[in-house]
Amino acid sequence: MKTLVTGANGQLGQCLKKQSAKFPELKLQFFSSAELDITNSEKVNEIFKDGNYEWCINCAAYTNVEKAEIEKEKAFLVNAKGAKNIAEACSSNGVKLIHISTDYVFDGEKPSAYVEEDKVNPINVYGASKLKGEEYIQQTLAEYFILRTSWLYSEFGHNFFNTMLRKANEENCVLKITTEQKGTPTNANDLAEGVLQIISKEKTAYGIYHFSNEGQATWYDFAKSIFTNATHLDKVELIASNEYKTQAKRPSNSILSKKKMKNDLGFKIPTWQESLAELQKSI
Numbered sequence: 115m116k117t118l119v120t121g122a123n124g125q126l127g128q129c130l131k132k133q134s135a136k137f138p139e140l141k142l143q144f145f146s147s148a149e150l151d152i153t154n155s156e157k158v159n160e161i162f163k164d165g166n167y168e169w170c171i172n173c174a175a176y177t178n179v180e181k182a183e184i185e186k187e188k189a190f191l192v193n194a195k196g197a198k199n200i201a202e203a204c205s206s207n208g209v210k211l212i213h214i215s216t217d218y219v220f221d222g223e224k225p226s227a228y229v230e231e232d233k234v235n236p237i238n239v240y241g242a243s244k245l246k247g248e249e250y251i252q253q254t255l256a257e258y259f260i261l262r263t264s265w266l267y268s269e270f271g272h273n274f275f276n277t278m279l280r281k282a283n284e285e286n287c288v289l290k291i292t293t294e295q296k297g298t299p300t301n302a303n304d305l306a307e308g309v310l311q312i313i314s315k316e317k318t319a320y321g322i323y324h325f326s327n328e329g330q331a332t333w334y335d336f337a338k339s340i341f342t343n344a345t346h347l348d349k350v351e352l353i354a355s356n357e358y359k360t361q362a363k364r365p366s367n368s369i370l371s372k373k374k375m376k377n378d379l380g381f382k383i384p385t386w387q388e389s390l391a392e393l394q395k396s397i
């Protein structure tokens with residue numbers, strides 16, 4: 115199954131490369147942002163036309179939640195127009211799409227876990243741009259999976275996990291981490307494996323799905339677990355505190371219900387604590 119992967123040098127792209135070793139039957143072709151700019155519709159069409167792909171995994175995105183507040187146009191160009199370009203090329207060439215979206219499409223006011231049918235209402239520019247991308251895909255294409263995920267981390271790229279480990283190596287490190295949001299840290303390697311399973315098992319139950327690890331945490335809980343596992347970083351002082359200043363608002367609750375993913379696609383999902391510990395043992 116020949117598959118085009120966009121945004122290949124990002125966090126999820128790198129996890130897909132790593133996890134693809136478990137799926138030798140899949141033929142993945144990886145395109146970095148320099149090789150395929152998804153905002154360039156001509157280039158997108160050219161690559162799709164020449165490639166004879168069955169699937170596309172769209173990992174390309176503008177993911178800087180803070181900067182998006184001041185670079186609104188750029189965030190929408192990549193996350194909305196870029197997703198539209200990809201959906202149109204998929205539609206014209208009979209390619210099935212797996213697109214990644216975010217828990218930040220929700221406002222966080224719901225007291226329990228979000229299901230796929232819940233009302234969306236983003237409270238920051240990044241979330242609004244990702245929602246527009248979802249809408250374009252739904253309007254353009256029938257054969258798509260939109261996987262909304264949350265709090266991705268891995269050994270690759272820029273993410274909260276790597277930020278914590280980097281800061282911990284600074285001298286006299288004091289980390290003040292918020293308890294104001296609850297959600298679920300998700301190992302991007304688990305998501306990558308899930309994406310590849312959808313293709314490998316030729317799933318056809320198209321639509322929107324929620325995929326995160328199981329369980330819930332605040333960012334402080336997540337940081338605490340990272341340092342509990344990393345026993346050599348015992349000099350870090352970790353404080354639960356809501357002083358950290360941000361430009362963008364974030365949903366206070368963005369826990370995602372995985373019922374649909376488990377029932378309709380037959381997925382088994384590890385808890386965030388298990389998956390975090392496993393990753394930290396392996397790196």
Ligand SMILES: NC(=O)C1=CN([C@@H]2O[C@H](COP(=O)(O)OP(=O)(O)OC[C@H]3O[C@@H](n4cnc5c(N)ncnc54)[C@H](OP(=O)(O)O)[C@@H]3O)[C@@H](O)[C@H]2O)C=CC1
Nearest residue numbers: 121123124125126147151152174175177214216263265266
């Ligand atoms: N990270 C997270 O916590 C979460 C991410 N998601 C979603 O998951 C997906 C993957 O995220 P993740 O891998 O973490 O993000 P990254 O920021 O690590 O990777 C995104 C990639 O997209 C590339 N990109 C940016 N603009 C373009 C463009 N115009 N054309 C082609 N490629 C482009 C970037 O390249 P370059 O570096 O060269 O700009 C980068 O390699 C995204 O859709 C994101 O919205 C959802 C929930 C949580």
Ligand SMILES: Cc1cn([C@H]2C[C@H](O)[C@@H](COP(=O)(O)OP(=O)(O)O[C@H]3O[C@@H](C)C(=O)[C@@H](O)[C@H]3O)O2)c(=O)[nH]c1=O
Nearest residue numbers: 177179216217218263264265266274290291292333358
């Ligand atoms: C670094 C740091 C962050 N924080 C807070 C800020 C914020 O509320 C929270 C998380 O910070 P980050 O900026 O790392 O995370 P953020 O960029 O909000 O992460 C989001 O990225 C996008 C792409 C998504 O789609 C989301 O699912 C989510 O993963 O932790 C502290 O309290 N102290 C700190 O030292």
